[in-house]
Amino acid sequence: MKFSNGYWLRKEHVSAIFARQIHEVASSADGHSMDILVPCAYLNDRADSVNLPAFNVHVSSPAEGVIRVHASHWRGARCDEGFPFEDEDYESGAVASCDGRTVFSSGPMSLEVCDGAAWGMRFCVDGTVIAQMAEKSLARYVLDAQASVSSSPAGDEFSPSLSGLAKDESDAFTAVGLSINPDETIYGFGERFGPFVKNGQSIDIWNMDGGTASDQAYKNVPFYLSSAGYGILVNQRGHVSFEVGSENTNEVQFSVPGESVDFLVFYGPTPKRILDRYTRLLGRPAIVPAWSYGLWLTTSFTTEYDDQTVNEMVKGMFDRGIPLSAFHYDCFWMRQFHWTDFTWDSEKFKDPRETLARLHNDRKLHVCAWINPYIAQNGSMFDEGRDRGYLVRRPDGEIWQTDLWQAGMGLVDFTNPEAYRWFQGKVRDLVHMGIDAIKTDFGERIPTDVAWFDGSDPQIMHNWYTQLYNQAVFEVLEQERGVGNAVLYARSATAGGQKQPIHWGGDCESTFESMAESLRGGLSLASSGFGYWSHDIGGFEGEHPDSSVYKRWVAFGLLSSHSRMHGSKAYRVPWLFDEVDRDKGLSVPDNESAVAVARKFTHLKLDLLPYLYAAGVEAHEFGTPVMRPMYMEFPDDLNARNLHQQYMLGPSLLVAPVFTYSGDVSYYLPAGCWTNWFSGEQVSSETGIWRHERHAFDSIPLWIRDGSLIVTGRNHDSPEYEYGRDPIIIVSFSRHHAEDSLSAVVTESDGGKVTFTATRDGDGVRLRSSDSRDFTARDVLGQERRSHGGELVL
Template sequence: MKFTNGYWLIRDGVDALYAREAYEIGVDERTESLDVLATTGVVRGRYDTLNLPTFTIRVTTPAEGVIRVRAEHWQGATEHPGFPLNEDEPGGRGYVALRADGNGDGEVGEDGASVELTSGGLTARVVKGAPWNLSFLADGRVLTESRGKSLARFRLDERSAVTAQPVGEFGVSRDGSAFDESDVFTAIQLGLGVGEQVFGFGERFGAYVKNGQSIDVWNEDGGTASEQGYKDIPFYMTSNGYGVLVNNRGHVSFEVGSENTETVQFSVPGEAIDFCVIYGPTPKQILSRYTALVGRPADVPAWSYGLWLTTSFTTKYDEATINSFVDGMAERDIPLSVFHYDCYWMREFHWTDFEWDKRFFGDIEATLERLHRDKGLRTCAWINPYIGQRGSMFAEGKAKGYLVRKPNGEVWQTDFWQAGMGLVDFTNPAAREWFKTRVKALLAQGIDAIKTDFGERIPRDVVWYDDSPALSMHNWYTQLYNRTVFEAVEETYGKGRACLFARSATVGGQTQPVHWGGDCESTFNGMAQTLRAGLSLVSSGFGFWSHDIGGFEGAFPDPAVYKRWLAFGMLGSHSRLHGSTVYRVPWLFDEEDERNGVVNAPGQSAVEVARSFTRLKLSLMPYLYEVGLHPHRDGVPVMRSMFMEFPDDPSARPLDRQYMLGPSLLVAPVFSCSGEVTYYLPAGTWTNWFTGERVRVDDGRWRTETHGYDTVPLWVRDGSVIVTHPGATAPEYEYGRDALVSVFLDRGEAARAVVVEEDGSSVTFEARRVGDDIEVVSSDGRPFRARLGFGAEVASSGGVARLR
């Protein structure tokens, strides 16, 4: 949200108050905090204190390496709730240090004196006097600072040209202005250094580097070709070694070098702003501290890593259709792990009432039992939190007060999506239990996972059961919705066995995986938008991510897009074939090629591509499952941006057409029909997965190649030990038994791989140089096979294999 007109002027209809001077500064040993009174003018004498607005600023540390700042103009104004934070108890924490010039405790009197709070290597410093200065330092280096005219309170009138999102009934503003959201906003600017780059903000479909962008944290169902997002997160991190969380559940507006080119500005409605600065200095360390503060992702079951197939959205299907898909995949040797029932398992106009449409599914319990027992499949079912009035749940929800109401006491309703639909009020504990009971009944029928769709279309002019401020609920609603459903699944199947497929999210949503990227176009552009959004999401604390392979929108995707997307989709944490109006089984795309006179060479058909990449992923499960434990352990995601793995390489930071799958595998999806792809290899030694080519790169190297549909740039990083099971046909098996251990040890002396089984047991494979050989040792002595790179295999003896 932009308040200024150029560098010197304020926009028409905007009045501004800026913090000009740190007039009083002090420390409080008891609460381990800094307390600051900032005036909006320079005080030269007592007469200047009259009619002079102030900001009250409190600086604390909720956790090691994290510093929290709350700045308020009027303390009696409406509170805007923040997110639940996992704060340490104050007092006696060894990582906290306070320093004050002068007497040490209490108020500091002389201009130029300063107070400091240090937590885990991060220091906040406030200097008394003018100009206003709050800086954040590490190792004596300023990471960022709020200096000069950077902390502000803006008042708007009807003439204001300040703009927000003009998104009508569900948005911030009906007329395109911010005035009807609030007439007061509080903002702060944190400085950017020369060349400093900014990443994060949740799911954003534009460029991965956010410099120059205006970003509104306000979830919308806007598709992937827009500036809106389904999972907007008020968190970012930079190449300068820190992250920032704005602790506000409602509308947060960011100007990332776009209003003042030297700063990130963020603003919120109301008289106060609350944010945390999180020190790394590496991206992984920032995410580790951030997710410790707001919640780590839960572990997900191994079966969820396999291939998911859906009915698609508006297609017509019944049990015979489903059987034809499942049997068709098996007949073509394409391993399938999960079958998903999308919207129309319920009758039209009835969503969501949790009742199967008996016209098409007469004995659903028997059907689900056959899919489990005879086909070896898990199942998933679609829901949303909107209750159509024709469904059986509407009358009950209305009578018991479980639906969101208007200020006049009527149930809030709309015809947008399902006729006369209401909205479950998840701020009501009884409503949560009511909804949870319905989810559990669905699970009892034989469903294993839930797709929690929607959650973004939340009205602003309603009354909530717990009296939450209406605008704070727009983004927060999805967290209550997803948490309710996730708890139902977890209470049914146990921790580490629960899995969602969620579209919308806010801070905290990462604790309820998995999330997928929304309604993407079935084009190469849609594919690229999807990857950019995924990189931004996993840079915002989310550990797992998926997307609609082949794209969602569009009548029938180009088979070339589908096949390229298959390679991309299978080289990720979670993989789902899903679309809008057309089924996504691969043989339909081969039939389309035939109709168009396209003759596929061996290995190039959609069926063959689906088979080969699905089997490749399943063979990688010993690697992927262990990598998938890191989001819960330390907050590091399965898919990582190149910036996350190579933060010291300036050329790697902005890359958003390639990624790392775990620490060892570099993937560069192909975004062209021709197969031409250009990508970047950072410094190091890399081995091509498909050809075995080994490349030593001293300073980073760009490569341009042309690929068929059956390969993709996939490289193994030196210093890796990759454990696989070639020939695996399911995601669940004993990963450490009879494994193939591939060692990539060009320049290092040692490397290892830890293989973790789903029951928590593990085996470690250690590779180390012994003279001219490399010795590979398993920790449990069981037999395995080993090879140097993709060379000849050597059988172990007594748990040891020697490679030359």
Template sequence: MKFTNGYWMIRDGVEALYAREAYELSADAAAEQLNVLAPTSVVRGRYDTLNLPTFDVDITSPAEGVIRVRAAHWLGATEYPGFPLNADEPGNRDYVSVAAHGNGDGEVGVNGADVTLTTGGLTAKVVKGSPWNLTFLGEDGKVLTKSEGKSLARFKLGVESNVTAQPVGEFGVTMDGSARDESDVFTAIQLHLGVGENVYGLGERFGAYVKNGQTVDIWNEDGGTASEQGYKDVPFYMTSNGYGILVNNRGHVSFEIGSENTEAVQFSVPGEGLDFCVIYGPTPKQILDRYTKLVGRPANVPAWSYGLWLTTSFTTKYDEQTINSFIDGMAERDIPLAAFHYDCYWMREFHWCDFEWDKRFFGDIESTLKRLHEDKGLHICAWINPYIGQRGDMFKEGRDKGYLVKKANGEVWQTDFWQAGMGLVDFTNPEAREWFKGKVKKLLHQGVDAIKTDFGERIPRDVVWYDGSPKLSMHNWYTQLYNQTVFEAIEETYGKGNACLYARSATVGGQQQPVHWGGDCESTFNGMAQSLRAGLSLTSSGFGFWSHDIGGFEGAFPDPAVYKRWVAFGLLGSHSRLHGSTVYRVPWLFDEEDKKNGVELVPGQTAVDVARKFTKLKLELMPYVYETGLKPHINGTPVMRSMFVEFPDDQTCRTLDRQYMFGPNFLVAPVFTYSGEVSYYLPEGVWTNWLTGEKAQGGVWRNEVHGYDSIPLWVRDGSVIVTNPGETKPDRVYGTDALVSVFLTDAESAEAVVSEIDGSSVTFTARRTPAGVEVSSSDGRAFSARLGADGEIVKAESGTVVL
């Protein structure tokens, strides 16, 4: 939201108050707190204190390496709720120190005196006097960012602004008209950006991975993947300067990232106060570690969920016979499936979402799901949403029990947008949550293993919530209550570590309930690239797992070339799902389309061949994938991460958004062209191509042409990669009959931990010796080993071998 007219002036219809000086400072060591009184003009004498608005600023530390700032103009105004924070109890924490330098403890009265709060290498410092100042420093004394001069502000919109051309009535307006807020008053702050400092995160965003120059509204919308809107808006960002920022507000937060003041990130919220946390790294992984510890770690996901998922697609017609033809067709073509997903039309039209199988097509669903489990070895997922169409019995039940969101006059809020006469479950009502959980558990008891929680973004502004939540604070927060409710139902049924969602919408906290997918993408190379950018942004925002619709969702019949390139990309990520809108996504249909269009079906290059190759490749990599997938729960490091997150000191990596790291060891560069041309960057060091065995020195750009059966897939030096060659299931004992591939060109030693589903583990270690490279298992088990990706395979019968 922009409030200024250029650098010097305020926009018409806007009144501004700026903090002008740090007038009173106090440091309370016992409470581990700083307090600053910041008047909105410089105080030269007592007479200046009359009729003078001020900001009251509290500075505390909720956790090690995290500093929280709460600034308010009026302390009695409505407080907008923040997110649940895992804060440590204050007092007796050896990682927090408070100091005052001036006239002793307590209030600091001399201009030039200062107060500081230090925690985990991060320091907040305020110097008494003019101009207003709040500086954040790293452990080496380096300035990370600062609020200085005209940077802490309270803006009031006039009765009418000729900028917005909209009157301020019940709702205020943003300055660009992109969203409405429940206030005509906003509090904002600008945090300085250094020269060359890049900004990342802010949830799932489909534009450029580097956010500099963008305006971002944290306001979940169902806007597709080719717009500035997002399904998963997260008011958290981190920068290349070693820190992250969480704006602790569930409602609408507006960011101007070098787009109003080119030297700063500005964020504003409705109301008279602002609450944010500065989170120190200094590395991106350390920032994510502290951030996810503060707002909640991602849960572990079941091993089976890493396999290939196939769906019915959205508006296609299907019944048990159709579904069996897909499942059997994949098996006949030797493409292993791990999960099958029933999309919307497992329920009758106009009845969504009533949790009742459409008996016209699924008469004995318990027997059907049992056969899919026992005979086909599949796990089952079913689609739901929180919108209750009035045609189903569930609407009447929810209406009569008061479980649906209401209007101010007491009527149930309804709309015809999506499902005729639909209502909305009020998840702020504990009884409504248990009621909805019961519906989910009924599905699970029928044989469903996972739930796709679609939607959750279309939340009305003009309704009354059971718990009295401020109206617009629920727009983004609703999805968290929705997904949390469903996730709890699965955990309570199958146990922790066995719960899996496939969720579209999210906000802060949503990372605790994986997995999330990227929404309705176009079936084009642009849609594929947009999806990757969104995934990089989301995983830079605390989300450990991410997926997308392989082949794209929209489009009459996706181009087979796009489909095949997307298959290779989609199976080199945490979760892999074939899904679309009007066309089934089984690969042989794309070969039939090519044949119909006169395209020669070259062996190895067909959609069936490509799907088989990359599905089996991922299954072979499961020891690596599963181990990598445990890290989000331990330290917040995502499975798929940007080049910046993995190589923050490499300047070239800071802007890359067409390639990524799949775990710590694999570099993937998807192909976004019909020709197979791809340009990508290898960071410094020695790299080995996993598919060809080629070795290359990094620090260079590479330009290549790839067939459909190939993709740039490189392993960094100093890696030990454990695989299960020929595996067809994602959930096996990974350390048994394993192949250990060792990459030690420059490195002297390396190791790989292989964790099992039962919690046990084995470590494979490789080290250089005068005799060669010695490879061993920590428990003496047998395995096979090789040097590189194509070396001679040697059996280690006694648990040790020299290569």
């Protein structure tokens, strides 16, 4: 939120006080935290302390390498309790004084203040400042009754005023400014579809159902990651406003409503280490089952479908050699005007249990069903929820209702423990019927003119609601399907939402532009601690999307963490796109038809399942996402910082989706040796190079990084197979690689591990398996050799 009018002035009707001088610094009795008294003027004598506001700043460390700063103007004011932390250890910090300075240290990072000096804080590592708060960097702004207020869009009863000055939230705001260096780049803030590098942007953390082509987002996370080696979490579950070099060009400012602000600094120095510390405290992404990595097909949104339609779609995929792993029923498995009441449309689905059993047994499919937390008044759940007090109410006690989405719909009050369990019971019944996964749609349209059961602040609940919603469903899936087998397909999220995967990108257009903006959103979400991400292959909107867009998106989608074909008004089965091409009189080579492209890249993903599953384990254990922005794997390469049309899939594969009809694509290969997955072409560079190519529909830039040991499989029927049984090991280990050994760990279905290692052996490479099991090794030239006794030399 911008409070200033240029550099010198403030906006009209805005008054401010600023932290000015460090007056007192006191260490706690245990030496693990410190408190700073900061008056809002310089004190020359004792009389200056009269009628003078001040800030109280508390510094602590909840984990090694993490420093927490809580600043208050009025300590008695109501404040947000923040996000729940895991694995806290407030003995991680230590206070020391030296030469008029007080230093608070946690691991390699320290916070320094100068006693009696002008207000300021420096965050340092080995004496180098990585971020700092200078004079006027801690402020309280007050809006008087005449301050300009932006009104909500007409008819949108879910939206507070977010642009301009949000007087409807609070009269007072607390703001912090943290310096940014001239070459520093900022990433994250959740799934954001605009420019990938966030410098120069104004960002509001406020969940909205706004599509994928604006500054609104479904998944807002008040966390950002800096190329300077640190990350920042603003520990506020409600509205946080960021100005990323957009008000003061030299700092990131964040402001929150109320009299206090709480933020945490996570040291790296690498992006992966920052996310490791962040997800250790906020929660790791749950591990997801192997089947979830396979291809998902949906009924799409408003299409007509019944049992026969579903059978034909599934049969059509298998008949064409395109193996499915999951089938998803979207909204209309329930009756129109009845969402969500968990009741099947009996006219369309005569015997749901039998249908689900057949999909499980005959087709070996896992089945997903769509739900949301909005309860239509014509559905069977509305009266029950109303009478038991399970629906959100207005301050006057009336049920909160709207006609936007479903006629007369109400909203489940997840702050009521009984309502929480009531909704879980409905989900549990669906799971017992045979549903394996749940698509938790919506969760962003949460009103602020309501009273919650537990007295929660409506401004805070707007963003936090999604966490309670997704958590309620995920708990049931873990209880019924087992830990490690629970899968959501969630649209909305906030900080902590990474614990309940998977998340998808929302309602995108069926265009190359939207394909690119979806990737930017996914890479931003990956920079915010989320381990897995998906998107609608072919785009969501559009009745008959262009087949070129669809085929390019198929390659991108099947080289993503998770892969789902989904649309709005039309099915996204590939043969329909081929039929449209034929109707247009287009002649398409057999290998470039939509069916052939879908088959090829589905088989490729199944081949990669041992490697992808291992990347998912890494996400679960360390917080490193499966799909990684280039800067995350190459933090020292300045060229990698701005790349948003390519990514690393796990540690070893570089993917550059094609966003053009012609197949023209430009992308960057960082320094080192790279091998083309399809052609075996090798490229080496000491500085990194740009490539400009033209690709057919059945091709995409896919490169193997030097120093890689990629375990692949042989099963083209299903993602569920024994990954360590007779695998093919792809070896890329040039003599220029700095390391002398490589390893890859494969997880078996019983949870056991087998490790494959490669070590230099003269001019060759010796490969071994940890339990002497045999395997096939393939070098970058495509030459294969079979091991004997689990060992060979290439």
